[in-house]
């Protein structure tokens with residue numbers, strides 16, 4: 022999987038202030054950030070961060086204010102020069118690059134979107150979107166055509182000749198996004214890109230980003246201090262505390278096994294039924310029956326009896342979900358003495374499969390209504406597993422314990 | 432000897448300065464005379480242009496500039512002012528002064544804008560430049576008139592040099608300020624998209640600092656105008672002449688019309704150049 026790694030960060034440190042070497046030494050002696058600041062007036066921005074970001078994923082870095090999030094993204098494109106450590110992009114260390122290489126990699130491989138939009142007030146929307154290409158020395162016609170295409174992607178082509186200050190905040194950030202997309206970068210760095218927008222616009226922008234990401238997979242490093250945002254868009258999340266990366270994992274991993282109280286604190290007040298999707302908790306514990314000609318109701322019944330189960334999940338050759346049968350419905354079919362080959366006649370009509378991306382909250386009514394564990398499928402209809410009532414309740418319970426423990430510590 | 436009676440001069444700084452300037456004049460007069468050359472060329476060109484131009488054409492051009500940058504009222508005011516100057520019999524002096532002032536401002540911009548940009552981009556350079564600017568702004572012009580005359584001899588070019596020293600600080604300071612006022616996130620954004628240091632300056636810092644630079648230009652121009660009378664003391668000519676002459680011979684009327692013409696010229700140029708920064 023090594024070629025799948027786009028960005029690799031190794032033992033990265035950033036120390037702000039007059040005595041970085043001294044502070045590094047103190048850190049390695051195990052002295053903490055606050056003491057170091059008192060002693061040397063230097064601030065530890067990031068300490069010993071190591072992680073890998075995969076090609077095409079949205080990697081969210083989350084943490085409280087001052088935890089070093091902005092510092093870390095700025096070390097990826099070296100707007101901030103690391104004190105020590107490595108940042109490998111496609112295997113090349115950004116820290117060791119000279120000025121020319123740096124300018125080149127920034128022009129060709131990376132785009133950035135800023136919290137405060139950072140649009141050039143003296144340029145039109147189109148010129149702003151074309152800015153990265155302009156810096157790269159691409160001629161006016163080509164760059165404006167490409168910029169216009171990027172503006173189309175964010176739905177702002179009609180505003181091309183306006184100035185940024187004529188646009189609303191949400192629209193300005195679309196221009197910021199278009200500027201990042203116009204250079205067609207492998208990597209998009211987004212530092213709290215949506216934090217300045219009001220909640221409705223913010224969700225809209227998140228959806229837009231996800232849609233864009235579906236069409237063209239980029240590696241996105243997204244900084245956020247908003248848990249909901251991180252959960253919505255992140256393929257994986259890194260949580261930072263005081264300059265350190267304290268946990269990395271999928272949203273579900275982190276929710277279910279928070280590394281410490283700090284991480285847990287993020288999840289306080291978060292309703293797990295909103296975050297965990299059906300796909301996250303579905304398990305493949307049930308008996309499945311592949312429906313193909315020649316195998317009928319009798320064979321299915323036999324298989325269920327063999328496993329001592331009441332329900333069977335019928336799939337096609339491509340493991341797509343077709344329906345659920347029960348021992349009762351199969352017996353009824355056999356008793357009718359009709360065509361026992363057609364197993365679909367024994368399907369339980371009240372059970373419909375739910376999509377793996379549905380939240381726990383959304384599937385709750387189904388869970389309570391259907392007699393059997395609820396089947397879960399993905400977007401193509403492929404069977405993923407089932408969620409039983411017990412499993413559902415257990416998941417709820419586990420999340421509650423996590424939050425309770427935290428409250429006791431406080 | 433009592434060190435605190437202050438009855439004797441212990442530090443003969445005046446003599447040292449005297450010696451130093453004499454030494455400069457003796458050894459490097461030629462060098463200073465060559466420095467004069469570009470200023471002389473610039474001044475002579477403007478003078479020739481303004482004097483060769485029929486006054487009516489000049490008035491029309493000024494009125495158009497005023498209209499474009501400051502509106503109708505200022506255009507009318509410009510026409511009236513320059514007609515008045517003409518009827519007061521000060522047209523030639525006014526053109527000389529205009530050429531002098533424009534030359535001074537031209538050289539102030541030539542030197543001041545790059546200095547301001549460097550100061551805006553480097554803490555260390557600003558730290559070094561600031562006391563120099565403070566000195567230029569606080570030393571009374573009369574103090575440097577003498578060495579200027581000794582090195583560059585009497586005349587309009589010396590007047591311009593003294594004017595440059597006097598009028599330089601505002602454009603440097605305001606250029607510096609303009610560059611520093613550019614939001615750091617904009618510079619960060621430019622760098623993030625692969626801008627070189629030169630591109631950051633040309634595409635971001637300079638255009639955004641332009642209004643401030645224009646304000647500096649306006650200030651420098653006003654200060655240059657206020658040097659007109661002092662420059663006349665070292666033979667610069669122009670509108671300073673009637674004022675100086677009026678003072679010497681107690682002809683209050685002559686001094687007054689000279690003063691009036693300076694004020695009118697200043698007001699017109701001020702309105703027009705203020706418009707530069709806004710457009």
Ligand SMILES: Nc1ncnc2c1ncn2[C@@H]1O[C@H](COP(=O)(O)OP(=O)(O)OP(=O)(O)O)[C@@H](O)[C@H]1O
Nearest residue numbers: 037064065066085086087088089090091092093246
């Ligand atoms: N240029 C700097 N000089 C000195 N200290 C700095 C500098 N930039 C950041 N810091 C310090 O480094 C630490 C991390 O800052 P950083 O901006 O990365 O935090 P953040 O997680 O992005 O916070 P926020 O959510 O407020 O943006 C903070 O303690 C901050 O004060």
Ligand SMILES: [Mg+2]
Nearest residue numbers: 090091092213
């Ligand atoms: Mg930040």
